[in-house]
Amino acid sequence: QKEVEQNSGPLSVPEGAIASLNCTYSDRVSQSFFWYRQYSGKSPELIMSIYSNGDKEDGRFTAQLNKASQYVSLLIRDSQPSDSATYLCAVGFQKLVFGTGTRLLVSP
Amino acid sequence: GAGVSQSPRYKVAKRGQDVALRCDPISGHVSLFWYQQALGQGPEFLTYFQNEAQLDKSGLPSDRFFAERPEGSVSTLKIQRTQQEDSAVYLCASSYPSGGGIDTQYFGPGTRLTVL
Numbered sequence: 410q411k412e413v414e415q416n417s418g419p420l421s422v423p424e425g426a427i428a429s430l431n432c433t434y435s436d437r438v439s440q441s442f443f444w445y446r447q448y449s450g451k452s453p454e455l456i457m458s459i460y461s462n463g464d465k466e467d468g469r470f471t472a473q474l475n476k477a478s479q480y481v482s483l484l485i486r487d488s489q490p491s492d493s494a495t496y497l498c499a500v501g502f503q504k505l506v507f508g509t510g511t512r513l514l515v516s517p
Numbered sequence: 518g519a520g521v522s523q524s525p526r527y528k529v530a531k532r533g534q535d536v537a538l539r540c541d542p543i544s545g546h547v548s549l550f551w552y553q554q555a556l557g558q559g560p561e562f563l564t565y566f567q568n569e570a571q572l573d574k575s576g577l578p579s580d581r582f583f584a585e586r587p588e589g590s591v592s593t594l595k596i597q598r599t600q601q602e603d604s605a606v607y608l609c610a611s612s613y614p615s616g617g618g619i620d621t622q623y624f625g626p627g628t629r630l631t632v633l
Binding site: 453454 | 552575576620622624
């Protein structure tokens with residue numbers, strides 16, 4: 410079992426819809442969780458970080474953390490074609506463990 | 518200010534050659550990380566420095582991989598006797614200890630290494 414698991418996708422949503430991306434992790438003592446966006450051929454860019462149970466909102470993005478169930482999710486409201494990218498879930502403090510990423514396609 | 522920079526952006530090496538990849542972190546960032554990203558995969562941790570001290574090198578795949586950060590700023594990742602399986606994008610990231618628990622890692626553009 411991989412330490413951080415994500416559905417590889419692609420996840421296809423129409424413009425304006427809510428995109429829901431999920432991630433599970435195996436290390437129960439993990440404290441810090443991150444969502445990075447990576448456009449093709451580019452480097453990862455931090456979207457959200459979260460370390461407390463519950464929701465954290467930033468603009469169109471909401472990260473949700475449930476430590477008891479060992480999952481973290483990212484909701485993107487009012488999805489735009491420019492949101493089309495691979496979304497990487499990462500867990501850890503200094504040494505980050507990444508999932509393989511979920512490819513999101515937002516169609517106009 | 519300027520972000521993390523890496524050079525070269527692209528490197529083609531013949532199998533068996535040695536390569537050196539450079540990372541310039543964001544000015545003032547104490548921590549520096551190297552990751553390896555194979556095609557279609559997420560980045561995988563290689564090693565981590567705090568200032569000039571290499572605190573974790575558990576991800577280096579073999580003794581052919583060596584990293585250094587002698588003055589606590591610029592870092593070099595060296596790969597000796599390159600093999601085809603070393604072909605990947607090598608990402609460098611840096612962070613500044615916030616003291617608040619979560620230190621954001623900012624990634625450079627990466628060096629794409631192709632070993633023929």
